[in-house]
Amino acid sequence: DGGITQSPKYLFRKEGQNVTLSCEQNLNHDAMYWYRQDPGQGLRLIYYSQIVNDFQKGDIAEGYSVSREKKESFPLTVTSAQKNPTAFYLCASKNTRGRVDEQYFGPGTRLTVT
Amino acid sequence: GQQVMQIPQYQHVQEGEDFTTYCNSSTTLSNIQWYKQRPGGHPVFLIQLVKSGEVKKQKRLTFQFGEAKKNSSLHITATQTTDVGTYFCAGHEAAGNKLTFGGGTRVLVKP
Numbered sequence: 001d002g003g004i005t006q007s008p009k010y011l012f013r014k015e016g017q018n019v020t021l022s023c024e025q026n027l028n029h030d031a032m033y034w035y036r037q038d039p040g041q042g043l044r045l046i047y048y049s050q051i052v053n054d055f056q057k058g059d060i061a062e063g064y065s066v067s068r069e070k071k072e073s074f075p076l077t078v079t080s081a082q083k084n085p086t087a088f089y090l091c092a093s094k095n096t097r098g099r100v101d102e103q104y105f106g107p108g109t110r111l112t113v114t
Numbered sequence: 115g116q117q118v119m120q121i122p123q124y125q126h127v128q129e130g131e132d133f134t135t136y137c138n139s140s141t142t143l144s145n146i147q148w149y150k151q152r153p154g155g156h157p158v159f160l161i162q163l164v165k166s167g168e169v170k171k172q173k174r175l176t177f178q179f180g181e182a183k184k185n186s187s188l189h190i191t192a193t194q195t196t197d198v199g200t201y202f203c204a205g206h207e208a209a210g211n212k213l214t215f216g217g218g219t220r221v222l223v224k225p
Contacts, residue, residue, distance in 0.1 A: 031211070042120075042202060042217040043157070050211055058212065059115065090156055101145060101206055103213065105156040 003027065004106035006091050011111045013085075021076045021109045023091035031094040032074035033103065036060060036087045043090065049074055050096065078111065085113045116141045118205045120216035127193045128224050135219040137186040137203035145206045146179055146186045147213065152199045160201075195223050 004025045013019045025032065031050050035043040045058030049068040063082025068074055074093075078085045088110050092103040117140040127133050137146065145164045149157035161170055163179035163186060170177045176189040186203055200220045204213040 033212070035215075040220070043204075043215040045212055045214075048212055056211075100162050101147065101213070102159040102162065103147075103157075105158070108156050 004091060004093055004104055006089075006106035006109050008109060009107065011109055013111070013113050015113055016080045017113075018077055018079050019085075019111065019113075021078065021089055021091075021111070023074045023076065023106060024072055025074075025091075025093045025104075025106075026072060027093055027095070027104060028071070029093035029104070030071070030096045032068070033092040033094070034058075034064075034066065034074070034076045035090045035092065037090060037108075038087050046076065046089075078113075085111060087111060116205065116207055116214045118203060118214045118216040120203055120219050122219060123217060125219055125221045126224060127197075127221060129193055129195060131193055132189065132191045133193065133221075134187055134189045135201055135221075137188075137205075137216050139184045139205045139214075141184070141205075141207060143183050143205040143207060146183075147204045147206070148177060148186075148188055149202045149204060149215075150199050151202065151218070155199075157202060190221075193221075193223055195225060197221055198223050 007022045033048040034046040047066040049055035065077045090108045091106045094103045147162045148160040151157045168179040174191045178187045200218040202218045204215045
């Protein structure tokens with residue numbers, strides 16, 4: 001059963017702590033993305049990776065870091081430098097060799113920092 | 115940078131009625147995509163439009179891409195309760211590798 005998994009579904013942290021969100025895909029997609037969604041708003045791009053061992057900053061990369069050591073995995077670390085980290089985080093992947101640029105989304109992780 | 119705007123932000127529709135949501139980009143797009151996000155869920159791809167003036171239909175949903183490739187619309191006929199959710203457009207710039215999402219239109223259906 002192919003798809004994208006994100007864990008955990010809900011995550012609670014104290015202010016000042018770094019936290020890493022997991023994203024795994026078995027779709028054999030080259031490209032992976034991290035988005036942030038705040039209540040009632042659209043998706044904003046944090047980081048994206050077109051290929052293993054390479055990634056680029058999106059529109060709101062400050063306070064976040066990523067790695068892409070394996071094709072299947074694209075973990076996101078929310079650092080203590082992120083001023084307002086409470087949000088819904090969505091990971092997505094895409095087949096870069098297809099005709100359609102469809103992005104497949106994982107179920108998301110709701111992060112609450114207090 | 116590229117901006118994508120959607121209107122309206124909210125749409126309250128009586129079941130059985132039609133409505134349209136609009137999407138406008140600040141720059142010319144190579145393609146535009148539409149996604150639907152159910153309450154508490156994640157975005158799911160609906161369709162991609164590539165050609166200027168393109169129109170595509172999916173049952174009661176009609177998608178259109180503007181002639182200048184800077185705007186798009188989604189028209190839903192005979193709205194049903196299953197249409198509840200937030201509809202996002204997302205634009206792909208010609209030279210870019212990333213999508214820029216609009217703020218979404220949140221659709222509420224009154225039975």
